[in-house]
Ligand code: SF4
């Protein structure tokens with residue numbers, strides 16, 4: 001039976017490390033329960049399971065109680081990240097008095113981050129935000145066709161670019177999210193797309209975060225995954241995108257994969273996954289490609305995978321035939 005979730009409670013919160021003015025610092029992350037992303041209500045993006053974290057009715061009173069809960073957990077971390085499973089700047093999701101209260105409560109922070117779709121990024125709104133704000137934009141891909149057909153994003157790369165430039169003009173920071181391996185792309189096409197997208201995003205981004213596809217429940221991507229029509233990307237592919245992009249952009253490159261090391265998330269052979277993911281985390285802080293120098297024999301399997309996909313011209317999961325559990329739609333560990 002589905003757990004009954006109270007709209008007066010945060011969906012989740014935790015502490016982690018991130019950079020503040022170039023220094024590794026403590027950060028508090030809070031995920032608020034809201035009425036959700038406006039775009040998800042009309043179908044949403046093919047890989048997004050955020051609808052699951054949203055509720056039909058969330059009142060201002062509920063949102064205030066969530067802020068109270070966050071303040072009880074807040075221990076003066078210099079960086080606070082507020083995720084809403086949608087757009088912080090959408091007034092229907094976060095009414096203006098709630099936005100104002102959050103900004104006031106955390107006004108002592110050195111850095112505050114929230115996400116928004118580009119249509120809510122407007123000059124007059126930006127003027128009301130503190131200079132400590134970083135706005136995260138989910139660009140996903142710089143290819144308009146991929147954005148439309150594979151992701152169903154509902155905006156164009158140019159829309160993100162316009163929003164990013166406006167944010168920079170207002171003196172705030174931009175963290176851009178890119179999706180590594182949208183549905184229908186082969187592994188090698190996904191690597192090329194991500195490398196191109198990093199270059200595109202650099203113009204208006206202070207940070208570029210590569211999010212490898214994580215197969216979330218109830219999504220179109222999950223249907224494809226269950227049918228064996230996609231494999232979450234290899235960690236080798238993620239490392240390749242970071243390695244090829246490093247030194248070519250001004251933005252900080254980073255990745256903090258969800259579901260890493262599971263069959264739903266970015267994964268390798270299973271033996272090297274943890275070590276590789278740790279190396280990606282180290283690189284995200286150091287920007288030193290030497291941190292990506294992990295070794296494992298499965299690099300050959302990855303190369304064979306890339307070659308086989310090219311020859312067969314398919315993005316289907318080529319490992320699936322060798323894995324009975326997955327062929328039956330059961331999950332290994334994700
Ligand atoms: S990925 Fe972002 S824009 Fe797309 S449906 Fe999810 S929350 Fe909305």
Ligand SMILES: [Zn+2]
Nearest residue numbers: 269272296298
């Ligand atoms: Zn391996």
